[in-house]
Amino acid sequence: MDSLTELVAKAGAAVLSINRGRMMIGGKIDGSPVTDADLASDRVIAEGLAQLRPDIPVLSEERVHLATPPYSGSLFVIDPLDGTKEFIAGRDEYTVNLAIVTDGVPLLGIIGAPALGSIWRGLVGRGAQRVAVTPDGGESGAAKPIATRPLPPPGSQWVAAVSRSHADHRSDAFIERRPGAVRKPLGSAVKFCRIAEGGADIYPRLAPTGEWDVAAGHALVTAAGGKVTDELGAPLHFGLAREGFLVPEFIAWGDPSAAPRG
Numbered sequence: 001m002d003s004l005t006e007l008v009a010k011a012g013a014a015v016l017s018i019n020r021g022r023m024m025i026g027g028k029i030d031g032s033p034v035t036d037a038d039l040a041s042d043r044v045i046a047e048g049l050a051q052l053r054p055d056i057p058v059l060s061e062e063r064v065h066l067a068t069p070p071y072s073g074s075l076f077v078i079d080p081l082d083g084t085k086e087f088i089a090g091r092d093e094y095t096v097n098l099a100i101v102t103d104g105v106p107l108l109g110i111i112g113a114p115a116l117g118s119i120w121r122g123l124v125g126r127g128a129q130r131v132a133v134t135p136d137g138g139e140s141g142a143a144k145p146i147a148t149r150p151l152p153p154p155g156s157q158w159v160a161a162v163s164r165s166h167a168d169h170r171s172d173a174f175i176e177r178r179p180g181a182v183r184k185p186l187g188s189a190v191k192f193c194r195i196a197e198g199g200a201d202i203y204p205r206l207a208p209t210g211e212w213d214v215a216a217g218h219a220l221v222t223a224a225g226g227k228v229t230d231e232l233g234a235p236l237h238f239g240l241a242r243e244g245f246l247v248p249e250f251i252a253w254g255d256p257s258a259a260p261r262g
Contacts, residue, residue: 001108001110001121001123003052004052004098004108004110005110005119005121005131005139006137007044007045007048007049007052007098008045008096008098008110008111008112008119009112009114009119009133009137009138009139010044010048010137011041011044011045011048011080011096011112012041012096012112012113012114012119012133012137013114013135013136013137014037014040014041014043014044015037015040015041015081015087015094015096015114016114016115016135017040018035018036018037018040020037020087020088020090023035023036023037024036025088032084033084033085033088034062034084035081035084035087035088037081037084037087038061038062038080038081038084039062039080041080041081041096042060042062042063042078042080045060045078045080045096045098046058046060046063049076053076056073056074056075056076056100057071057075057076058075058076058078059071059075059076059077059078059211059212059239059245060076060078060079060080060212061078061079061080061210061212062080064245067245069239069240069242069245070239070240071101071239071240072103073102073103074100074101074102075100075101075102075238075239076098076099076100076101077097077098077099077100077101077106077211077212077215077216077238077239078097078098078099078212079095079096079097079189079210079212079213079216080096081094081095081096082094082095082096082097082188082189082212082213083095083165083187083188083189083190085165085187086164086165086187086188091187092113092115092116093113093115093116093164093186093187093188093190094113094115094187094188095111095112095113095188095189095190095193096111096112096114097109097110097111097189097212097213097215097216097217098110098111098216099215099216099218099219099238100219101215101238101239104237104238104239104240105235105237105238106124106215106216106218106219106222106238107123107124107219108121108122108123108124108219109121109122109215109216109217109218109219109220109223110216110220111189111190111192111193111216111217111220112133113188113190113193114133114135114137116190117132117133117134117135117140118130118131118132118133118193119131119133120146120192120193120196120197120220121143121220122196122219122220122221122222122223122224123219123223124219124222124223125223126223127145127147127223127224128145128146128147128196128197128220128223128224128225129143129144129145129146130143130144130146130193130197131143131144146196146197146198146224147196147197147198147224147225148195148196148197148198148221148224148225148226148254148255149198149201149254149255150254150255151201151202151253151254151255151257151258152180152201155180156180157180157181157182158178158180158181158182158201158202159181159182159184159199159200159201159202160175160178160181160182160183160184160200160201160202160203160204161184161186161191161194161195161200161202161203161252162175162183162184162185162186162191162203162204163185163186163187163191163205164185164186164187165187166205166207166209168205168206168207170206170207170249171204171205171206171207174204174206174231174251175204181202184200189213189216189217191203191217191252192216192217192218192220192221192252193217193220195221195224195226195252195253195254196217196220196221196223196224196226197224198254200254201253201254201255201258202251202252202253202254202258203251203252204231204250204251204252205249205250205251206231206249206251207249208246208247208248208249209246209247209250210244210245210246210247211238211239211242211245211246211247212245213247214228214236214238214247214250215238217252218236218238218250218252221252221253221254225254225256226252226253226254226255226256227252227253227256227259228250228251228252228253229250229251229253229259229260229262230248230249230250230251230262231249231251231260232260232262233259233260233261233262234262235262236250
């Protein structure tokens, strides 16, 4: 965990070193943007994992063309820069996501938000923490334990983390069916982090998204005491031969008792 945390911090420092006013911005086949920062972070992570655990295959958003699914055993799932649109827009809510998935289940998740000076990390069965980091990637102070919170009782206000850049009709309808919900717009995997540390109650994303967007947050929320399912409460699986490595839908629940039993 410590070595991987250092690697995520180093990748975050590489992102911070990029001049957003002068960087190159390209487009992928799916129309999503890619920048010098995405590629710089990916290089740092690829080199680091090759030294730390060359025996574990890597699925990275920036190297999907090298993927050879389905995967068995363990797999690193990486998003070198989640929230590229936020990054391009000059906002601070972008992250570096790293997960270890074993037999299709995310067990370790690390999410770094370099511009916010924080890294959230969790190991399923062992708890979750928040770590303060400096712009150069060094740790600042001791890691602090974090945990999800119980869902407020009926009639009380509760917080739904929602995407600032990727709204979808199904997720909006899901929230509308729950009176008392207050939307909290956030960028990137920071939404998972707010769930994990008890700052929000639920994060629905009922539209397809990449496994690299979800795996680290899935492990983090689970380690912090929450649960991540599909809309019916069924578990999610990663690293399979699903086309495009897409997760059709998910809901992150801070209070696992609030999730339906799928």
